[in-house]
Amino acid sequence: MYVVPGDTGRGSEGRPNAGFIVTSEGVVVIDALASPAQGEQLVRTIRSVTRQPIRWLVLTHHHPDHHFGAIVLRRAGARVLAHPDVATGVDEQSREAAESAWTLVVGRAQMAGFAYADVPDVVVTGADTLRLGGKTIVIGHPWRGAAHTVGDLIVWLPAERVVFAGDLLIEDGVTMVVDGSSQGLLAALAALDALDARVAVPGHGAIPADPAGLIARTRDYITGLRIAMRGAIEHHRSLNRALDSLPAPDEGRPVSLHSRERRNANRVYLEVEKELMGLEP
Numbered sequence: 049m050y051v052v053p054g055d056t057g058r059g060s061e062g063r064p065n066a067g068f069i070v071t072s073e074g075v076v077v078i079d080a081l082a083s084p085a086q087g088e089q090l091v092r093t094i095r096s097v098t099r100q101p102i103r104w105l106v107l108t109h110h111h112p113d114h115h116f117g118a119i120v121l122r123r124a125g126a127r128v129l130a131h132p133d134v135a136t137g138v139d140e141q142s143r144e145a146a147e148s149a150w151t152l153v154v155g156r157a158q159m160a161g162f163a164y165a166d167v168p169d170v171v172v173t174g175a176d177t178l179r180l181g182g183k184t185i186v187i188g189h190p191w192r193g194a195a196h197t198v199g200d201l202i203v204w205l206p207a208e209r210v211v212f213a214g215d216l217l218i219e220d221g222v223t224m225v226v227d228g229s230s231q232g233l234l235a236a237l238a239a240l241d242a243l244d245a246r247v248a249v250p251g252h253g254a255i256p257a258d259p260a261g262l263i264a265r266t267r268d269y270i271t272g273l274r275i276a277m278r279g280a281i282e283h284h285r286s287l288n289r290a291l292d293s294l295p296a297p298d299e300g301r302p303v304s305l306h307s308r309e310r311r312n313a314n315r316v317y318l319e320v321e322k323e324l325m326g327l328e329p
């Protein structure tokens with residue numbers, strides 16, 4: 049089992065993590081990084097440790113930074129195992145727009161050879177177990193509803209007690225719920241907690257020494273945000289006034305921590321407002 053850590057030195061702007069599992073019957077890759085160029089680097093890393101065929105690519109969700117390198121893995125022979133809901137944050141018609149927007153983020157050179165490869169060959173919505181070369185790899189969505197996104201999956205190795213959590217856990221920033229829901233995220237965190245993992249690989253940032261600690265920190269953050277937004281709504285404070293209580297966004301850094309916290313607060317305010325009105329969030 050290998051983890052390919054992203055650049056963890058830039059806070060929540062850091063690059064995503066990926067991983068791969070080598071078995072005697074092939075390799076299972078978890079996430080494909082943010083561009084074809086990064087996907088090629090990932091394949092080179094895999095080739096530096098094994099000649100086994102790359103059989104599967106599991107996608108933890110459909111955000112660009114986790115799957116825009118997928119086409120390279122697919123061309124290398126991988127079949128894609130993912131949640132079928134690829135429309136995370138973008139509708140089907142907007143996938144072209146998402147590609148253009150992402151090209152501005154990572155640069156044209158990084159995106160050379162890009163094509164979407166996140167539509168699953170094998171669909172997972174509940175739980176699926178891969179048995180390959182004597183290894184058991186459980187891929188699943190063991191909670192109800194959207195959490196970080198509508199299409200989150202986790203990868204669990206029960207014998208090794210290792211979990212790849214995708215962006216349900218972020219070690220160097222905050223877990224985003226703008227494409228998912230805070231209630232769903234709390235359910236997903238409870239499912240992660242119940243695994244009692246020895247190692248939890250977050251979607252971004254370093255592997256925490258204490259997995260339960262990172263899960264608890266994430267739960268406290270989301271619970272705190274829900275309480276704050278609920279308080280604002282009950283005191284008839286508008287969304288804008290509720291956001292005023294948060295740190296100002298950093299000028300010129302749209303993906304800074306403060307900006308992310310405000311986007312989360314915005315989403316949670318609307319979600320809690322619906323809950324209080326008895327509507328489906």
Ligand SMILES: [Zn+2]
Pocket residue numbers: 109111114196215251
């Ligand atoms: Zn994500």
